[in-house]
Every structure is written in C-alpha cells, then in structure tokens.
Amino acid sequence: MKKNHTVSLCVFFLLLLGAVSVNADDLMDKAKGLFKPLPAKAPDPENNTVTPEKVALGKMLFFEPRLSRSGLISCNSCHNLGMGGDDNQSTSVGHRWQKGPRNAPTVLNAVFNIDQFWDGRADDLKAQAKGPVQAGVEMANTPARVEETLNSLPAYQKKFAAAFPNAKQAVSFDNMAKAIEAYEATLLTPDSRFDQFLNGDSGALNQKEKRGLALFINKGCVACHSGVNVGGNSYQVFGAVEKPGEAVRPSADKGRYAVTKNKSDEYVFRVAPLRNIALTAPYFHSGVVWSLGEAVNIMAKTQLGLVLSEDENAAVVAFLNTLTGDQPEVTYPILPPENAGTPKPEL
Amino acid sequence: MKKNHTVSLCVFFLLLLGAVSVNADDLMDKAKGLFKPLPAKAPDPENNTVTPEKVALGKMLFFEPRLSRSGLISCNSCHNLGMGGDDNQSTSVGHRWQKGPRNAPTVLNAVFNIDQFWDGRADDLKAQAKGPVQAGVEMANTPARVEETLNSLPAYQKKFAAAFPNAKQAVSFDNMAKAIEAYEATLLTPDSRFDQFLNGDSGALNQKEKRGLALFINKGCVACHSGVNVGGNSYQVFGAVEKPGEAVRPSADKGRYAVTKNKSDEYVFRVAPLRNIALTAPYFHSGVVWSLGEAVNIMAKTQLGLVLSEDENAAVVAFLNTLTGDQPEVTYPILPPENAGTPKPEL
Numbered sequence: 136m137k138k139n140h141t142v143s144l145c146v147f148f149l150l151l152l153g154a155v156s157v158n159a160d161d162l163m164d165k166a167k168g169l170f171k172p173l174p175a176k177a178p179d180p181e182n183n184t185v186t187p188e189k190v191a192l193g194k195m196l197f198f199e200p201r202l203s204r205s206g207l208i209s210c211n212s213c214h215n216l217g218m219g220g221d222d223n224q225s226t227s228v229g230h231r232w233q234k235g236p237r238n239a240p241t242v243l244n245a246v247f248n249i250d251q252f253w254d255g256r257a258d259d260l261k262a263q264a265k266g267p268v269q270a271g272v273e274m275a276n277t278p279a280r281v282e283e284t285l286n287s288l289p290a291y292q293k294k295f296a297a298a299f300p301n302a303k304q305a306v307s308f309d310n311m312a313k314a315i316e317a318y319e320a321t322l323l324t325p326d327s328r329f330d331q332f333l334n335g336d337s338g339a340l341n342q343k344e345k346r347g348l349a350l351f352i353n354k355g356c357v358a359c360h361s362g363v364n365v366g367g368n369s370y371q372v373f374g375a376v377e378k379p380g381e382a383v384r385p386s387a388d389k390g391r392y393a394v395t396k397n398k399s400d401e402y403v404f405r406v407a408p409l410r411n412i413a414l415t416a417p418y419f420h421s422g423v424v425w426s427l428g429e430a431v432n433i434m435a436k437t438q439l440g441l442v443l444s445e446d447e448n449a450a451v452v453a454f455l456n457t458l459t460g461d462q463p464e465v466t467y468p469i470l471p472p473e474n475a476g477t478p479k480p481e482l
Numbered sequence: 483m484k485k486n487h488t489v490s491l492c493v494f495f496l497l498l499l500g501a502v503s504v505n506a507d508d509l510m511d512k513a514k515g516l517f518k519p520l521p522a523k524a525p526d527p528e529n530n531t532v533t534p535e536k537v538a539l540g541k542m543l544f545f546e547p548r549l550s551r552s553g554l555i556s557c558n559s560c561h562n563l564g565m566g567g568d569d570n571q572s573t574s575v576g577h578r579w580q581k582g583p584r585n586a587p588t589v590l591n592a593v594f595n596i597d598q599f600w601d602g603r604a605d606d607l608k609a610q611a612k613g614p615v616q617a618g619v620e621m622a623n624t625p626a627r628v629e630e631t632l633n634s635l636p637a638y639q640k641k642f643a644a645a646f647p648n649a650k651q652a653v654s655f656d657n658m659a660k661a662i663e664a665y666e667a668t669l670l671t672p673d674s675r676f677d678q679f680l681n682g683d684s685g686a687l688n689q690k691e692k693r694g695l696a697l698f699i700n701k702g703c704v705a706c707h708s709g710v711n712v713g714g715n716s717y718q719v720f721g722a723v724e725k726p727g728e729a730v731r732p733s734a735d736k737g738r739y740a741v742t743k744n745k746s747d748e749y750v751f752r753v754a755p756l757r758n759i760a761l762t763a764p765y766f767h768s769g770v771v772w773s774l775g776e777a778v779n780i781m782a783k784t785q786l787g788l789v790l791s792e793d794e795n796a797a798v799v800a801f802l803n804t805l806t807g808d809q810p811e812v813t814y815p816i817l818p819p820e821n822a823g824t825p826k827p828e829l
Contacts, residue, residue, distance in 0.1 A: 198564055207559075207575055217545055217817045224827055228554055232579040234829070414819045426822060467812040470564045472761045475773060480571055482581070 162349055163337060169352065171363040172333040173325045173410070173460060177246045180259055185317045188298040193318025195294065195468045196311055201284050203274035205230055206480035210315065213267070214242035216465050219414025220322065225422035229267075230275035231482070236388065238422030240407070241415050243463070246320040248367035248408060253420040254391045255370060255405045260316035265308065278308035284478050285311065290471035324411055324460030329365075332457070340457055347454025350447055355439050359406045365458060367408030373419075374402055376440035379433060382423045390420070413456045428452050509696055510684060516699065518710040519680040520672045520757070520807060524593045527606055532664045535645040540665025542641065542815045543658055548631050550621035552577055553827035557662065560614070561589035563812050566761025567669065572769035576614075577622035578829070583735065585769030587754070588762050590810070593667040595714035595755060600767040601738045602717060602752045608663035612655065625655035631825050632658065637818035671758055671807030679804070687804055694801025697794055702786050706753045712805060714755030720766075721749055723787035726780060729770045737767070760803045775799050 179185050196202065200209045213227040214220050220241035222228075227235040237253050245251065251263035267273040268281060285291045285306050295305035298314055329348075331339035340348065351357060360366040370391055373384050384402060391403040404420055417423060418430040431451050435441040443451065526532050543549065547556045560574040561567050567588035569575075574582040584600050592598065598610035614620040615628060632638045632653050642652035645661055676695075678686035687695065698704060707713040717738055720731050731749060738750040751767055764770060765777040778798050782788040790798065 200562070200565075201570075205575070206570055212554075215547070215817075217815050218547075219819065223548075223553055223820055228552070228829060232829070416820060425820075425826065462816045465814040467814050468564050469809045470562075472566065473570055473763060473772075479772065482571075482575060482579070 160337075162345055162352075163332065163335070165352055166348060167333060169357050169361045170329075170333055170365060172330040173244065173247075173323055173327070173363060175323070175325055177320045177323060180246060180261065180316050180320055183261060183313050183316055185320055186298065188294070189314050189317035190321055192291075192294040192298045193314035193316070194465070195291075195470060196315050197318050198468050199470055201470075201473070201477070202268050202276060202281055202311070203230065204276045204280070204481045205274075208274050210242070210264070210267070213239040213273075216242075216322070216463060219243065219411050219462075220245075221415045223416065225417050227273065229273035230271065233272040235270075235272050237420045238417065241411060242319055243322050243324050244364055244408065244410050245322070245367075246316075247362075247364045248405065249369065250405060253404050254394050256394045260319050261309075261312040264312040264315040264319075268311075280478055281308055281311060282306060283476075287474060287476035287478070288471040322463050324462055327410070327460035328457040329454075330460065340454070343450050343453045344457050345454075347450035347452070350443075350451050351454055354435065354441060354443075354447075356434070356451070359438070360409050364408035364410055366406040369406050370400075370403050371406050371438070372401075372403045373437065375438045377437045379437045383419055383421055383433060385421055388420065409455060410458050411460065411462075413459050427455060431455070507684075509692055509699075510679065510682070512699055513695060514680060516704050516708045517676075517680055517712060519677040520591065520594075520670055520674070520710060522670070522672055524667045524670060527593060527608065527663050527667055530608060530660050530663055532667055533645065535641070536661050536664035537668055539638075539641040539645045540661035540663070541812070542638075542817060543662050544665050545815050546817055548817075548820070548824070549615050549623060549628055549658070550577065551623045551627070551828045552621075555621050557589070557611070557614070560586040560620075563589075563669070563810060566590065566758050566809075567592075568762045570763065572764050574620065576620035577618065580619040582617075582619050584767045585764065588758060589666055590669050590671050591711055591755065591757050592669070592714075593663075594709075594711045595752065596716065597752060600751050601741050603741045606663065607666050608656075608659040611659040611662040611666075615658075627825055628655055628658060629653060634821060634823035634825070635818040669810050671809055674757070674807035675804040676801075677807065687801070690797050690800045691804050692801075694797035694799070697790075697798050698801055701782065701788060701790075701794075703781070703798070706785070707756050711755035711757055713753040716753050717747075717750050718753050718785070719748075719750050720784065722785045724784045726784045730766055730768055730780060732768055735767065756802060757805050758807065758809075760806050774802060778802070 197210045200206050200212075202209060208229060213222045215222055220243035221239045224239065226237055227239045229235055240253065246260060249255065251257040251260060252266070257263035257266060268276050269278070285295070292306055295310060295314075299305040299310050302310060328339045328344075351360070359369060359371050362368045373379060373390065378384070389401045391400040391405075392398070394400070413427060416427065417425045418427070424430045424433065428448050431448055432443060435443050544557045547553050547559070549556060555576060560569045562569055567590035568586045571586070573584055574586045576582055587600065593607060596602065598604040598607060599613070604610040604613060615623050616625070632642070639653055642657060642661075646652040646657050649657060675686045675691075698707070706716060706718050709715045720726060720737065725731070736748045738747040738752075739745070741747070760774060763774065764772045765774070771777045771780065775795050778795055779790060782790050
C-alpha cells in the first residue's frame, strides 16, 4: 500500500512535472513567436554605416555639454546611461530650468523603435538627435552655433574627419547627428533574463515571472508590446477602451495628432518599449506614475478594459523586471578643452 | 679651409650643446627642488582609509544626481571628469539655474591641496563634499533627505555596509562624504610632460617650455605656485602688488576674510593649483578670464608687479600646457533604480 502510494505520488509528480514542462515549452514557443531576443549588435541605421570612428565621436558628442547653449546640458543629462538611459524626472528640465512637455524616453535599445519621440515625429535617431539640441526648452542651441563650437576644437575636427572621410565638410550639424546615432545604435542591453529565456533557457524565469509572461500574452498586452523591444514598434491611442485620468493623459497633449493632423491620431502615441522598464520610472508620456504596478493597472484598464488581481499584477511586474538587461559599459569620454574661438556659455 | 671651418662649426655646436645641456640640468635640479612629480597614488586622507569598496561607492555617489534636491545635479555636473574636473563656466549653475558665487575648482588632484574651496573653508575633501550638497544655490539638499534617498535604495545600503563594515549606521551623510573623498583621492592625473621632466627626462619639455619653466621660476611665480600641485598649498592676497580689476576681483567677495574674520585675510584666496590648468578655463575665483595668456599677465602684474613680453608670456603658457596629465579613466557607474520609498525630485 505504502509502496503503491509512493508510486502513485511519483506518477502524480511526474505528470505534474510533465504538465509544467509542457506548459513551459508552450510558453517559450509562444514567446519566441511574439518577441525577439536582443541581438549583440544592431543593424546599421539607414544611410549611416556604423564605424568605430563614428561611434567614438558619437560618444564624445553624447556627453558633450557644449552642444547646448549654456554648456551645461548634454544628451546624457536627460538620457543618463547610468540610470536606464533616462533622467528619472516626470518631464525633463532644460535650458534655464524650463520643464519640457513630455517624459524623456530611454535611449537604450532606441535604435529598434519604429520612430523616435513619443509622437514618432523623427524617423530615426539621427533626426531625433537634432531636436533637443535646438529645442528652446532643452538645449536651446542652433546648428550654426553647434558647428562653430565643434569647428573651434581641433580634436573634434580630427575626429569628424576620421568619422566622415568622404565629406567635403566633415564638421556639420548633420554629421553630429549621424555620429550620435551611430553611438546610440551601440547602446543595447542584451542578456536580460527574458532574453536568456527566449534563447532557450527555461530556468531563466521563475514560476511567478513565467506566470507574468503568460498573463502578459493571454490578457492581450502583447497585442502592442511585442517584438525585439517589447513595444516601440507601433502607434496606439492611449485610452483605447477607457480614457485615462487627466493627470496621466493631459487633454492638451494630443500626441501624434500634432504630427499628422489626422483626427484619428488624437491621443495616439508610440507604444512604449518595455525593455529596462524597471529602471525608467516615472511612466507614460506625462511621467506622473512612479509605480510600475500602478502603470500596469492603468494600462490594463485603459487599453484592455481589464482589472487585474493583485496577484496577477504582481506576476506581470515580476515578468517586466526580467526585461532589465546588461547596461552598457561606458568609459567616460575626455572632451577637448575650449579655446579663444569656442563660443562661451550663454546662460 | 673648408675643413677647418667645418671643424670650428662642430666645436661651436658642441659647446652650444654643452651649454644648453648644463642649463637644462640646472633647470631640472632647480625644478626638482621646487616641485614634486605627482605620485601614482595619494596618501590616505585623514581619518579615512581608502579601500576599493569606498572608492566604488564614492564613484557612484560622485555621479549620483539624486544627492541633489532636483535629482538633476551631481558632483560631476560642476566637476566634470571629462572636462578637466570642472564645468567650464564662469561660476557654476545650480538648483533652479541659480548662479554660484565662485568658479568651480577642479577636483583633479584636489586631495593634494592644503584645504578645499577658494577660501579654504573646508579642511579636506570629506568636509568639502558636504558643502555643495546642502548649498541652496547648488544641490539644495539636506543631510536627512540625502540619507532618506540612500536608505531607500538597497544597492546603496549594501555598498555602504561594505565600505563601512564597522559602522553602526553605515548609510549616513558623513559616510557619503567619506566615500566621495576616497573616490576623489583617486582622481589624479599623473605622467604629464612636466612630471616626466621632474622624473629625469630632460627631453620631455622642448626649449620653449623649458624657457617658460625658467621664467616661471626666475620671475617669482614659483613663490606661490610650487609643490606637487604647482600651487594649492598656501594662501595669498589676490593683488599683492597691484589691485586687480573689479571684474577679476569683485570687491564684494573678500575671500578668506569670510572664514577667519581677520582683516589681513581680505581678498586672500588659496593659491590656485596649476595642474591641468590648460583644461580649466575660465580662470580665477571670479571666472571672468578665458585666456590662459591673459591670466598669466594678470598674475604677473598684480602679484609680482611685472609686465611680461609677448615672448615671455607665450613661453610661460607653453610651460603651463605641460602640466596636463593623463586624465582619469572612468567607467561610468550604473546607479540603482528608484522605488516607492525614494524621495521624488523637487524642482
């Protein structure tokens, strides 16, 4: 009897194990069909071959506060590579302490997004890079003044010439943007536990995280948050099922409508990519939600018309935490010293 | 005749070579008596043993914008390690874009200065580190809020415990300052060409630079700018011989007088250390002079009552350029993500 009992227990556990393992395999197969592991290297951006020379220059420019009128604000100020590629602010603070209109999106893995900015108004990172440099509330500079600054510094002249060997005028605002794009295309965060899972390591996620992933798929989050960046690859109205609260979706910011002037694009935004989402609070374009759990509940409600149980919410959050990858290892660049020809900071 | 002529020419050049080489030896001997090459490692600051754990923590804190009330300003904002350890501003810009009263001194090699700040009001770097964090025009934070921030982040709790294994409360404002001091004590710039010269390599300086060094010694600059940091080791009245212009030495800033209340300390400042001086324009505590040549002329006039020829000025500037050392190679630290308990940015 005891033996029989043991045997049947064993059978039971084996069956259970089989069921779990079949489920896990199913889940992995499903996930592999919906997401893609982050590659070690991004494909070259359009019209911009990534070379070591461009990347080296782009890194300097990314950390170069003299791209701003004040000499105080660099790309890294709002896209801090030590803080998940953003600034942990509701909306960014720029020239003369002005507050920008939207939350700074992460620069990490941004090369995989369909377009850039929350409203997708830039086709790619080289177009994006030109925006903040000129925006009055951000770096408040002009292309001419940027070029004057860069031309005044022999070290930059040399590095632009090396990065753009065929250009008549290597130092240019356009090439600044191209170099920054080339650098940003290297800012990937591979080998998250979710990537390990997608690459076949079933043990990379624990049961709670797997349950979160299953919920993420089965509840419908994946309808928008899919692909290599777990989002970032489509546009959706924020409030597809239910209008979010005014603080979360301020009426005045109509999102992509400002770009296309199509009525149907009112309150449409680029779907947020969710890689490293645990590092990039606060959330949404308004940046008013600091808790990932709260953000998940808002999404479920406004986009899917669902109310998640506490347990479901915790599982989804646990899954989202597995999207944090290896952060880029960056050697802080040494920038060339100014000289008599370098435009002075304007505060 | 031709042969004889050649021979006498050779003798002439040999004599000349001998003369130059004797002079060079003299100069090197003199220089060795007045300056010290930068060591590879600084001695431990008082009451603060430098350990790898403290340095690792201190580096994170040095780059940590959440030490400021706004979450925007870190030590590195004004002491940018990619820009000679300062901010290339006349006077620094802090919380709510307020302008500070004095030019930010470089953090590089600062551990060798007699005291910290232009007026020497901090005895050492751990005392210094507490100043800007609390100053209303700089980071505008409070010790309690800093501790709340650090305590909210498990990664910091762990790192403080490792850095201060015997402390009852490892996470504290005092220990923050100690960790930053430990890190800053590693921010040295060894192996400048001047160091190579001091270490016996006569060829490390060219003739013009050697002439500049000789002038620097013989004209009397060395009376104040000596030692390992070529300055930074004494206090002197700015305007010993002749009062500088109002812009360069604003009447309202009486320097060390504010610290000691001694009449004799009016317009007394800590002598500027000159290492990496070519990287740290603008100059003086007022930060209004952008040209190193102009700064040299002002010093000669106001401190020594001398007018340098253009040629002399150029030689001294050439010498000062040899004080630029190897800049620290810094791997940009990854900072812990905020959570519900972390104080939010206050703008």
